Amino acid sequence: MTQTTSTQAATEAAVQQVLRFEVDPGVARLPEPERAGILAAPGFGKHFTDHMVTATWTPAEGWHDARVHAYGPITLSPAAAVLHYAQEIFEGLKAYRHEDGSVWGFRPEANAARFARSARRLALPELPEELFLSSIEALVRTDVDWVPSGGESSLYLRPFMFASESFLGVRPAHEVTYCVIASPAGAYFSGGVSPVSIWLSTDYTRAAPGGTGAAKCGGNYAASLAPQQEAFAHGCEQVCFLDAAEQRWVEELGGMNLYFVHADGTLVTPELTGTILEGVTRSSILTLAGGLGLRTQERRVSVDEWRAGVASGEITEVFACGTAAVVTPLGRLAWEGGETVMGTEPGPVTMRVRQALLDIQHGRAADTHGWLRQLA
Numbered sequence: 001m002t003q004t005t006s007t008q009a010a011t012e013a014a015v016q017q018v019l020r021f022e023v024d025p026g027v028a029r030l031p032e033p034e035r036a037g038i039l040a041a042p043g044f045g046k047h048f049t050d051h052m053v054t055a056t057w058t059p060a061e062g063w064h065d066a067r068v069h070a071y072g073p074i075t076l077s078p079a080a081a082v083l084h085y086a087q088e089i090f091e092g093l094k095a096y097r098h099e100d101g102s103v104w105g106f107r108p109e110a111n112a113a114r115f116a117r118s119a120r121r122l123a124l125p126e127l128p129e130e131l132f133l134s135s136i137e138a139l140v141r142t143d144v145d146w147v148p149s150g151g152e153s154s155l156y157l158r159p160f161m162f163a164s165e166s167f168l169g170v171r172p173a174h175e176v177t178y179c180v181i182a183s184p185a186g187a188y189f190s191g192g193v194s195p196v197s198i199w200l201s202t203d204y205t206r207a208a209p210g211g212t213g214a215a216k217c218g219g220n221y222a223a224s225l226a227p228q229q230e231a232f233a234h235g236c237e238q239v240c241f242l243d244a245a246e247q248r249w250v251e252e253l254g255g256m257n258l259y260f261v262h263a264d265g266t267l268v269t270p271e272l273t274g275t276i277l278e279g280v281t282r283s284s285i286l287t288l289a290g291g292l293g294l295r296t297q298e299r300r301v302s303v304d305e306w307r308a309g310v311a312s313g314e315i316t317e318v319f320a321c322g323t324a325a326v327v328t329p330l331g332r333l334a335w336e337g338g339e340t341v342m343g344t345e346p347g348p349v350t351m352r353v354r355q356a357l358l359d360i361q362h363g364r365a366a367d368t369h370g371w372l373r374q375l376a
């Protein structure tokens with residue numbers, strides 16, 4: 001056997017071994033009536049299923065000790081690197097129960113690929129795509145009774161990875177922990193879809209060229225909380241960030257991408273310049289638009305174009321998109337000294353795009369793009 005093939009064989013053996021996520025058979029499950037009570041009104045991110053996934057990475061062993069075990073606290077050294085230097089990334093995706101009881105993921109391969117890109121930016125070890133996929137499959141299968149059915153409900157999956165090594169030196173950690181937890185989620189808008197108000201931040205930016213804006217890392221969210229508070233203080237629900245260099249180009253919200261609907265039926269979304277997080281929802285809408293009779297453009301959009309477009313009627317609707325809230329209409333944009341109102345009701349194009357996406361995810365429309373993957 002040559003050197004290469006023996007290394008390959010060792011790697012494949014390791015992957016094979018890890019792919020069999022050991023499921024702890026002894027985990028106590030929440031009694032059915034209590035689970036049913038939670039699933040009737042799950043909210044978002046409040047309740048967690050009976051199990052979780054963990055796996056560990058070290059330079060010597062690679063990924064190992066992959067297990068599905070009881071959901072519960074993690075023991076960490078106070079010197080764990082993540083607590084000091086925030087070497088952490090995460091993902092967010094949903095599992096949907098279809099009418100026939102089967103459970104499906106929406107483009108989980110795209111989340112796996114983005115997780116690997118985020119890992120590279122944060123100097124974390126890449127988790128092979130097949131491991132990412134088998135980890136969510138293992139958790140969904142084990143806790144399948146936690147996948148709600150009906151309406152817009154789903155099981156929200158949160159894979160994440162962090163530097164668990166106990167060491168205060170500044171370098172990529174030599175021990176990294178991967179986890180997946182799952183949380184049942186109801187419709188994001190419990191009282192029907194209604195437009196949200198947006199604060200245009202000019203004191204803060206989210207991402208600078210060369211920074212971590214394109215990676216899904218906790219640090220980006222930590223930095224978005226002060227501007228989020230500023231938004232609340234101005235009576236707004238969300239923040240819109242402009243580019244760091246010129247404070248002129250519209251980037252995205254703290255956790256959602258943006259779309260502008262033009263009067264001629266063109267959907268315009270800010271182009272990916274390295275400072276915008278590449279949303280799976282954003283990319284799916286780019287693909288779906290044609291089938292809805294809409295054209296798309298990825299290009300720079302200035303905040304002046306936004307304001308003037310709303311005033312002239314050239315921009316008829318604006319919406320935000322992301323896995324958690326799917327598609328959210330924006331009603332009002334406020335900034336220091338002014339505001340513009342897009343609409344007090346959700347726009348028709350926004351609602352068509354939203355429905356088209358939900359229908360595929362929930363199995364009510366044909367999956368012509370091959371986006372669904374059966375999980376259970």
Ligand SMILES: *Cc1c(COP(=O)(O)O)cnc(C)c1O
Pocket residue numbers: 092216252253254255256257277278279280281282321322323324
């Ligand atoms: C996760 C995220 C999004 C949305 O991505 P989806 O894959 O559509 O859920 C947008 N912006 C930021 C900053 C994000 O972290």
